[in-house]
Amino acid sequence: MTEVGKTLHDSLFGQKLAAGKCKNCDYPLEVHEIDFKRNRKVLKCQRCGLFHYYKKDIVGKWRLQKVAKPDFQG
Numbered sequence: 001m002t003e004v005g006k007t008l009h010d011s012l013f014g015q016k017l018a019a020g021k022c023k024n025c026d027y028p029l030e031v032h033e034i035d036f037k038r039n040r041k042v043l044k045c046q047r048c049g050l051f052h053y054y055k056k057d058i059v060g061k062w063r064l065q066k067v068a069k070p071d072f073q074g
C-alpha cells in the first residue's frame with residue numbers, strides 16, 4: 001500500500017471509529033458513503049440499517065444533519 005493510500009485508509013478508518021453510535025439502537029455505525037467534494041458522508045447502522053447523514057462544517061467537524069430509515073423499508 002502506498003503512503004497516500006495508507007494515510008487515506010487510516011483517515012477513513014479513523015472516521016469509521018469516530019462515527020459514533022446509532023441514534024436508534026446504539027449500535028456502531030459503518031461508513032456507507034463519503035462525498036469529499038460536497039463534504040458529506042452517510043453512515044449506516046450495522047444492526048438496524050438506519051442512515052445517518054453528516055455534513056462537514058466550516059471548522060472541519062462532522063455534524064449530524066438527519067437520521068433516516070432506508071427507503072425500501074416500510
Ligand SMILES: [Zn+2]
Nearest residue numbers: 022025045048
Ligand atoms: Zn441502529
